[in-house]
Amino acid sequence: ALDLVPFGIKPLLRRAAAYESLERYQLAYVDYKTMLQVDCSIQAAHDGVNRMTKALLEKDGLNWRQKLPPIPTVPISAQTRWSVPSAGGPGANTPPATAQRGEPEQTAAGTERARTLREEGNELVKKGNHKEAVEKYSESLKLNQECATYTNRALCYLTLKQYKEAVQDCTEALRLDPKNVKALYRRAQALKELKDYKSSIADIKSLLKTEPKNTAALRLLQELNRA
Incomplete structure (x- = not known):
C-alpha cells in the first residue's frame, strides 16, 4: 500500500501496530514518527511514540536512539495534502495548517x-x-x-x-x-x-x-x- 501511496496514514499506522505486536519496536517507532511528520495531530501516533520510547529505553538503555534506523523525511507535498482543506475532499473537515501549528x-x-x-x-x-x-x-x-x-x-x-x-x-x-x-x-x-x-x-x-x-x-x- 505504501508503494502505491507513499506516506499514507492508514498503512503506516497499521504497519506500526504490526511491528509493535512483533516487538520490532525500532521499526514501529520509525513509522509512528513518520506519521507525525505527515499529520502532527494524530493522537494514535503520539501514543505510539510514547510506548515505543519506553520499550526501547527498557530494551536498549539510554543509547537507544543511536540504534534506530533512519527516519524518512516526509516531503512538503505529502504534509500539505493532509493539513490543507480542499472543498469536499478528504481534508474538508481538517483545521487549516496554521491552526495546528501550536499543537x-x-x-x-x-x-x-x-x-x-x-x-x-x-x-x-x-x-x-x-x-x-x-x-x-x-x-x-x-x-x-x-x-x-x-x-x-x-x-x-x-x-x-x-x-x-x-x-x-x-x-x-x-x-x-x-x-x-x-x-x-x-x-x-x-x-x-x-x-x-x-x-x-x-x-x-x-x-x-x-x-x-x-x-x-x-x-x-x-x-x-x-x-
Whole structure:
C-alpha cells in the first residue's frame, strides 16, 4: 500500500501496530514518527511514540536512539495534502495548517509533564506509598492517557484491594493496547478477587496467546481452574 501511496496514514499506522505486536519496536517507532511528520495531530501516533520510547529505553538503555534506523523525511507535498482543506475532499473537515501549528508544542509539554508525574508515582510505589502513587498516576492520566500509567495505577488498586477500579484501569489500558500483557494479567487478578472466574480465565488465555510460557500467568490459570 505504501508503494502505491507513499506516506499514507492508514498503512503506516497499521504497519506500526504490526511491528509493535512483533516487538520490532525500532521499526514501529520509525513509522509512528513518520506519521507525525505527515499529520502532527494524530493522537494514535503520539501514543505510539510514547510506548515505543519506553520499550526501547527498557530494551536498549539510554543509547537507544543511536540504534534506530533512519527516519524518512516526509516531503512538503505529502504534509500539505493532509493539513490543507480542499472543498469536499478528504481534508474538508481538517483545521487549516496554521491552526495546528501550536499543537505539537502543547502536546509535547503535556506529555513530558505526564511522564514526570508517572515517574513520581513509580517512585512512590517503590516506597510502598500506593495511595499517593494513585494520585500521581491520576494527574498524569489527565494530561496523557498512556497504557503504562493505567497498568501502574491498576497495580496500586490491586494492592489497596480496590478490585473494581483495577479492572476499569486494565480495561482502559487494553483499549489503548489490546494485547498488553500486564493489563491482561492484572485484570485477571482483579477479576479473580471479584470471583468472576470465567472472565479471569478468558484474560489469562488471551495473555498466553502472546506469551505462552509466562510462568505467572500459567500459575494463576492453575489457581483459577481449582477455584
